[in-house]
Amino acid sequence: MPGWVDFRLLKQGVSIGDVLDHYRIALKHSGPGSLRGCCPLPMHSSTSLEASFMVNVSKNVWACHSQSCIHARHGATGGNILDLVCLMEGCSLRSAGLLIQSWSQPINTQNATASRQVGPCGSQGVTANPKLAFRLKPIQFHHPYLKRRSVEPLVAERFGIGFYTGAGSMHGRVVIPVHDQRGALVAYAGRSIDNTPPRYRFPSGFRKSLELYNLHRCSGMSVVLVEGFFDTLSVVQAEFDAVALMGVALSERQKGMLIRRFSEVILLLDGDDAGRRATDHIGEMLRHAIRVRVGIVPGGRQPDCLRADEITQIIKSAATLDGRRP
Numbered sequence: 001m002p003g004w005v006d007f008r009l010l011k012q013g014v015s016i017g018d019v020l021d022h023y024r025i026a027l028k029h030s031g032p033g034s035l036r037g038c039c040p041l042p043m044h045s046s047t048s049l050e051a052s053f054m055v056n057v058s059k060n061v062w063a064c065h066s067q068s069c070i071h072a073r074h075g076a077t078g079g080n081i082l083d084l085v086c087l088m089e090g091c092s093l094r095s096a097g098l099l100i101q102s103w104s105q106p107i108n109t110q111n112a113t114a115s116r117q118v119g120p121c122g123s124q125g126v127t128a129n130p131k132l133a134f135r136l137k138p139i140q141f142h143h144p145y146l147k148r149r150s151v152e153p154l155v156a157e158r159f160g161i162g163f164y165t166g167a168g169s170m171h172g173r174v175v176i177p178v179h180d181q182r183g184a185l186v187a188y189a190g191r192s193i194d195n196t197p198p199r200y201r202f203p204s205g206f207r208k209s210l211e212l213y214n215l216h217r218c219s220g221m222s223v224v225l226v227e228g229f230f231d232t233l234s235v236v237q238a239e240f241d242a243v244a245l246m247g248v249a250l251s252e253r254q255k256g257m258l259i260r261r262f263s264e265v266i267l268l269l270d271g272d273d274a275g276r277r278a279t280d281h282i283g284e285m286l287r288h289a290i291r292v293r294v295g296i297v298p299g300g301r302q303p304d305c306l307r308a309d310e311i312t313q314i315i316k317s318a319a320t321l322d323g324r325r326p
Contacts, residue, residue: 005097011080014100016060019081022133023088023168024203033058041087042167043072054078090167102133129186129210136164136175136188145174145193149304151233159214159233164190169201176229178206178246181257183216189229189246209251213244215261222264224295224315225282227275230304235268238308240315242268248278250285264291266318268311271297283321293318 020027020035027037028051039053044066052066063078064070070077073087085096139162142153146161156162160177164170173190180186190201202208214232218241226232226244235242245254248269258265265286269275279294286292295318297303303311 005094005101007082007093007097010082010097010100011060014081015057016055016062016081016084017057019084019100020055021205024205026204027053027055030054039064039066039069040169041069041073042090042169042171043087044069088168099134127210129180129207131180131184131186132188135185136166136168136170138166139164139175143174143193145191149230149233150237151230152237155233155237161229161233163193169203173201178211178213179216180211181215181261186211191229208246209249210253211246212254212257213246215243215257217241218243218261221262222266223258223262224266224268225258226268226303227270227278228302228304231268231270231302234304234306234308235311235315238311238315240311248274250278250282255285255289258286259289262290264293266293266295266315268295268297268303268314268318270302271299272302275302287321292321294321 023040025037025040027035030036033056035055035057036051037053038051041053041064044052044064052069053062053064055062061078061080062084065077076083081100082093082096085091085099086093089096089099091099139160141156141162143163145163146153146156151161161174164173164175170188170190172193174193176189176191177185178187178189187203187206192199192201213229214236220241222241224235224240224242226235226242227248228244228246232242232244243258267279267282269279269282275297283292283294295314297306297314306314
């Protein structure tokens with residue numbers, strides 16, 4: 001029946017490992033059937049115990065022994081998969097059960113299995129980021145931080161970028177949905193709005209090197225390659241197609257995506273030493289397979305700090321790699 005939850009069957013049929021995988025919670029083996037690591041719960045505030053979160057795989061239960069965390073949970077030390085989802089989502093027990101049921105087949109394990117292949121000596125190599133089985137809500141598209149970063153509200157809504165007020169590891173951050181080249185949602189990146197470390201939080205297990213941010217929205221034959229999310233938004237607002245490395249390194253996977261999709265790449269990396277070095281290295285990686293032009297961002301600046309007319313001028317005057325100035 002729609003809306004019916006059989007808690008007993010859920011606790012018997014869904015492993016806590018699948019729930020951990022769903023939330024990208026990475027733990028280390030600490031003994032037979034035991035895992036241990038940093039507590040992922042949104043109410044956890046202590047930094048004194050870095051590995052206070054423990055899981056018993058055989059019993060399908062978890063516990064956090066941090067006193068601050070126990071106090072925030074009114075004396076509860078741990079619980080089962082339903083309790084964990086309740087706390088991560090900030091929802092009722094029934095809602096947690098419905099969520100787990102909606103994830104199950106079971107909880108995206110088919111996608112997770114399909115995303116790995118066996119490599120040399122039986123090792124597993126990640127070949128794709130698995131699709132997410134959920135979407136974060138609620139998200140505020142109108143937020144002072146986005147205004148400070150010159151992101152127009154309509155652009156924020158189009159890209160799904162906004163301030164996240166729900167529970168979980170992204171609480172209190174501006175969240176940025178990341179899609180694969182076919183448009184499937186594979187991750188959320190969380191940007192700190194007050195420079196609380198880490199500045200960007202990515203889900204455990206997410207491989208940036210397998211994706212180019214915003215690739216699925218690009219329709220032209222020429223694309224601007226930038227470093228970060230907000231660089232991408234600034235270039236898009238200047239009416240150019242843009243993709244981001246989510247860093248300064250170009251992987252072989254990303255190189256292949258660019259070559260297959262476009263006939264021209266315009267490099268528009270940051271105007272610092274790291275950006276200049278990355279421009280030289282990426283240019284050498286691409287120049288023999290695709291036309292490359294280089295836009296020179298003023299020293300010490302980055303694309304998301306430039307006005308739309310400045311970005312337009314830099315892109316229009318970008319020289320081909322062989323003719324660019326040192």
